[in-house]
Amino acid sequence: SESRKRLVIGNWKMHGTLAGNASLLADLRSGAGEAGACELAVCAPFPYLAQVQSLLQGSAVSWGAQDLSVHEQGAYTGEVAGAMLNDFSCRWVLVGHSERRALHGETDQLVADKAAAALAAGLTPVVCVGETLAEQEAGRTAAVIARQLAPVLALGAQAVARMVLAYEPVWAIGTGRTATPEQAQQVHASIRAMLAALGTSQVRVLYGGSVKASNAASLFAMADIDGALVGGASLVAQEFLRIAAA
Ligand code: PEP
Numbered sequence: 001s002e003s004r005k006r007l008v009i010g011n012w013k014m015h016g017t018l019a020g021n022a023s024l025l026a027d028l029r030s031g032a033g034e035a036g037a038c039e040l041a042v043c044a045p046f047p048y049l050a051q052v053q054s055l056l057q058g059s060a061v062s063w064g065a066q067d068l069s070v071h072e073q074g075a076y077t078g079e080v081a082g083a084m085l086n087d088f089s090c091r092w093v094l095v096g097h098s099e100r101r102a103l104h105g106e107t108d109q110l111v112a113d114k115a116a117a118a119l120a121a122g123l124t125p126v127v128c129v130g131e132t133l134a135e136q137e138a139g140r141t142a143a144v145i146a147r148q149l150a151p152v153l154a155l156g157a158q159a160v161a162r163m164v165l166a167y168e169p170v171w172a173i174g175t176g177r178t179a180t181p182e183q184a185q186q187v188h189a190s191i192r193a194m195l196a197a198l199g200t201s202q203v204r205v206l207y208g209g210s211v212k213a214s215n216a217a218s219l220f221a222m223a224d225i226d227g228a229l230v231g232g233a234s235l236v237a238q239e240f241l242r243i244a245a246a
Contacts (some may be wrong), residue, residue, distance in 0.1 A: 004204050006220065007164065007227035008244045009126060010042040010234025011066060011094060011208075021048055025055040027237030032060035038227070038244045041092055042234065043126075046080055049088040057089065064092025064123070067100060070113045072120075082121025093118045094229075095125040096148070098170045112151035119162055126164045126229065127152055128208070129191075133171035141169075142190055149191070153198055161200045165191060166229040172209025174231060179209060181218045181225075188224035213242035220246055 016024075021044070032040055041062040044052045052063045069079035085093060095118060096111030106114075111127065118125035131144040145167070153160060167187050172179050179187075184207045195203050207219050208229030219225050233239045 004202060004226045006038045007204050007206060008038055008040055008240075009064075009092060009094075009164075009166075009206065009227070009229050010240055011097070011229055011231050012042065012044050012234060013066070013099070013231060014045060015235055016045060016048055018048070018051060021051055022055065024235065024237050025052060028061050028240070029056060029059040031237060031241040032244075040244050043092060043094050049085070049090065053088045062091040064090045064094070064126075066094045066097065068093050068095070068114060068118055068121075068123070070110065070117045072117075082117050082123055085123060086121055091124060092126055092164075093123045094166075095127050097128045098130055098168060098173060102170070108148050109151045111148070112155060115152055115163060116155055116159065119159055124162065124164060126166055126206070128166045128168050128229070130168040130170050130173075130209070136169065136171060141187060145187060145191065146194070149194060153194060157199045160195070160198055160203060164204045164206060165195075166206040166208050167191060168208035168229060174210070176210050178211065178215050178219075179207070181222050184219060185222035185224055188222065192224045211243060213239050213246065216243040216246035 043064045043066050056063055065085050068082050069076055073081055095114045096106060100106045115125040115127050129145050129148040131141045135144050169179050188205050191205050204226035206227045206229045207225050211228040211230050212233050230243055
């Protein structure tokens with residue numbers, strides 16, 4: 001909202017094939033012009049970044065990865081460095097997605113370190129936060145978000161100003177259960193207040209969790225929701241483009 005340009009990022013997660021990606025990317029490329037004032041991006045699995053680069057370069061759609069290493073290089077088998085993502089002209093990298101936190105033990109501090117590593121490599125980290133169902137039911141949403149963001153905000157205003165944040169309640173990811181626009185707005189407003197206290201009012205805060213073309217407009221109507229991070233619906237070109245047009 002306000003002067004923050006709307007941003008819609010697709011998170012393909014561990015989906016895709018060379019053949020399937022080719023048609024999805026061609027459809028995004030040709031349809032992206034209709035996304036209007038919205039900035040559009042996709043975050044693909046590492047092995048497909050070269051394909052994404054070759055099929056999206058020169059289009060209105062930018063791209064990125066779903067994770068990066070905190071390290072610059074070295075004996076870290078299986079890890080991918082920010083500089084490697086730069087080699088494929090990535091603009092974005094997701095950091096601290098709830099699946100990384102839950103399935104790969106990523107801590108709040110590691111997530112902040114990854115955000116710093118992304119910035120050092122010239123990438124824009126999309127830092128994901130969000131509470132679990134149990135935490136929400138216990139009324140702990142605000143406390144969890146504050147705890148997750150603390151080491152990120154500790155990187156300082158200059159660093160945070162170069163990030164994007166994404167609020168993704170874990171109970172809404174891949175479940176078909178979306179936060180109501182009012183529910184999401186309440187959390188976004190609290191994140192916005194933390195950003196304002198740091199002096200960074202231009203940082204975009206995306207919402208994620210079962211965003212579809214049918215619910216995007218009502219979410220985007222909220223004052224502090226600046227776009228979306230989209231999982232499942234980003235795998236279907238027309239659905240993803242309709243979200244961007246919402
Ligand atoms: C996500 O994984 O970032 C996400 C929001 O997934 P979905 O849209 O499928 O809920």
